[in-house]
Amino acid sequence: MAITSPSTASNTPDTPQPLGAVIEKVRGWVERCGWIWVSGQVIELRRRQAPTQFLTLRDSRSENSATITCSTQVLDAAGPLTEGMTVLACLTPRVWTKNTSLSFECAELRIAGEGRLLVQLEQLKRKLQAEGLFDSVRKKKLPFLPGCIGLITGAGSAAERDVLSNLQRRWPGAQVRVRHALVQGPDAAVDVMTGLAELDADPQIQVIIIARGGGSLEDLLPFSDEGLVRAVGAAKTPVISAIGHEPDSPILDLVADRRASTPTEAAKMAVPDAREQAEQIATQLNRLRQAIISKVRGEQEWLNQQRSRPVLRDPAGGFGVHQEWLDGCRNRLERAIDQRLADERIGLAHALSSVRAMSPKATLERGYAVVADAEGGSVTSVNDADPGDQLLLYLSDGQLVVEVDYQEEDQ
Numbered sequence: 139m140a141i142t143s144p145s146t147a148s149n150t151p152d153t154p155q156p157l158g159a160v161i162e163k164v165r166g167w168v169e170r171c172g173w174i175w176v177s178g179q180v181i182e183l184r185r186r187q188a189p190t191q192f193l194t195l196r197d198s199r200s201e202n203s204a205t206i207t208c209s210t211q212v213l214d215a216a217g218p219l220t221e222g223m224t225v226l227a228c229l230t231p232r233v234w235t236k237n238t239s240l241s242f243e244c245a246e247l248r249i250a251g252e253g254r255l256l257v258q259l260e261q262l263k264r265k266l267q268a269e270g271l272f273d274s275v276r277k278k279k280l281p282f283l284p285g286c287i288g289l290i291t292g293a294g295s296a297a298e299r300d301v302l303s304n305l306q307r308r309w310p311g312a313q314v315r316v317r318h319a320l321v322q323g324p325d326a327a328v329d330v331m332t333g334l335a336e337l338d339a340d341p342q343i344q345v346i347i348i349a350r351g352g353g354s355l356e357d358l359l360p361f362s363d364e365g366l367v368r369a370v371g372a373a374k375t376p377v378i379s380a381i382g383h384e385p386d387s388p389i390l391d392l393v394a395d396r397r398a399s400t401p402t403e404a405a406k407m408a409v410p411d412a413r414e415q416a417e418q419i420a421t422q423l424n425r426l427r428q429a430i431i432s433k434v435r436g437e438q439e440w441l442n443q444q445r446s447r448p449v450l451r452d453p454a455g456g457f458g459v460h461q462e463w464l465d466g467c468r469n470r471l472e473r474a475i476d477q478r479l480a481d482e483r484i485g486l487a488h489a490l491s492s493v494r495a496m497s498p499k500a501t502l503e504r505g506y507a508v509v510a511d512a513e514g515g516s517v518t519s520v521n522d523a524d525p526g527d528q529l530l531l532y533l534s535d536g537q538l539v540v541e542v543d544y545q546e547e548d549q
Contacts, residue, residue: 158235165233168240173230177250178204180223185213195227207232208244216247218260224250259362263389266364271371271393278376278395280407284344286313287408288337288375290330293318297349297380297401304405312409315343320360321350327363334366338373345408346373348390349380349401361388370394380404502534520545 149155178195181203185191191213196203206227213219226249229242266272287305291298298316305312317333320326330348337346348370350361360366361381370377371393379394380401391397398404449456494500498508509517510530517523523542531538 161233161235161238164238165235168231168233171231173228173245175226175228177224177226180219180221180225183219183221195225198224205239205241206244207241208247212244212247217249219247219249226250259389262362262364263392266367266389266393271367276371280376280378280396281344283309283410284312284408286315286340286342286344288340288343288346289314289316289349290319290333290337290346291316291349291401292321295321295349295351297321297351300401301347301349301380301405304402305409308405308411309409310412315340322353322357322360326360327366330360331366331369334369334373334377338375343375345376345378347378347380347398347401347404347408348394349404350382351401352382358382358388361390366390367393378404378407499534502532507538508532520547 176195177198179198180193181196182194184193189209190207191210193206193208193213194203195206206229216225219225225247227242227244228246229244232241232243233239234241270276289298289301291301302314302316305314315337317337319329319333321330334346334348337343348361350358358381361379367389370379370390376395378396378398379388379390380398380403381388381390396407398407444450502508508531510532511517511523512528512530514530515522517529523529523545525542525544527542529540529542531540
């Protein structure tokens with residue numbers, strides 16, 4: 139239904155139109171505009187725990203802005219969207235009849251310009267990181283002093299001059315094999331990969347530097363090429379990435395064995411400073427010399443202390459002391475043996491006297507006799523013999539045979 143002018147006969151103060159009907163007509167007219175792609179900058183993004191999300195877009199060439207509504211699925215499909223990014227949005231206008239506010243419904247959202255490139259690069263980073271291509275265990279150690287250095291850079295570029303001049307300044311004898319390659323444009327990644335394969339196949343080259351000066355995000359895109367990144371990750375020779383300046387960070391920096399913030403820094407990583415090494419050698423030699431002198435001095439002091447000891451001044455001096463001790467022990471031992479023998483002699487004499495005192499022979503010497511019968515049995519009583527029996531008397535100086543005349547028992 140078309141909106142007529144207030145001056146028409148059908149619309150007078152006497153025949154006013156209901157406000158809601160007018161709003162509905164405006165709503166119908168607006169929604170007939172259909173869908174249209176627009177570009178704008180995200181100046182406000184409000185994520186909610188709800189199916190509908192709100193963001194505000196502003197025209198980059200004017201101060202015009204509009205509120206945009208979209209589903210959570212549309213917002214997530216756009217990628218990691220942040221405020222300040224430029225986006226492309228497929229919009230259709232919507233009028234909210236309750237407060238007659240105008241907003242735009244978004245059916246599709248895409249990040250534009252550098253933002254789109256950044257999203258693509260971030261997705262590639264996540265993919266390669268998930269494969270373990272950035273793991274530190276894959277990083278190869280740089281040689282301390284490479285025999286030959288490979289350099290991939292643009293012909294006549296400032297990066298080439300910086301690397302070569304710093305290599306010669308730091309280590310004048312450094313050998314460098316330069317392989318010129320395209321460092322910008324659609325063919326740059328393939329050309330750098332070809333140069334990398336040539337240098338990696340050369341057994342004399344022990345480290346490879348890939349260098350380029352600074353540039354815009356688009357200029358440095360070849361060094362985030364997936365093919366080049368994988369080729370660097372598969373190279374047998376250690377690779378130093380020296381792309382752009384400190385803020386620049388192509389994916390090549392993440393897969394390379396070392397990342398240099400500038401081409402000059404890459405030269406510092408590749409070779410040591412000859413002057414610094416000479417100073418370090420001189421310092422170490424001086425420390426070694428001082429250590430040897432200190433060691434010899436310490437050993438000499440120890441030797442002097444050992445030589446000052448009495449046992450070393452007179453090695454046989456200690457034997458005299460031990461000889462005196464040994465003589466004393468021998469004398470004490472001899473006296474102890476003599477005393478023991480004397481004691482044993484006295485004891486033996488006492489025992490012999492006791493034995494002799496108890497001996498039957500001693501009794502016989504005092505005038506007694508031992509009486510035995512004819513069979514040799516001892517006679518101790520008068521009743522042990524009868525008259526006429528022959529008895530044997532043992533005296534101190536011999537034996538007598540007697541015959542019993544009679545027997546008399548002692549009263």
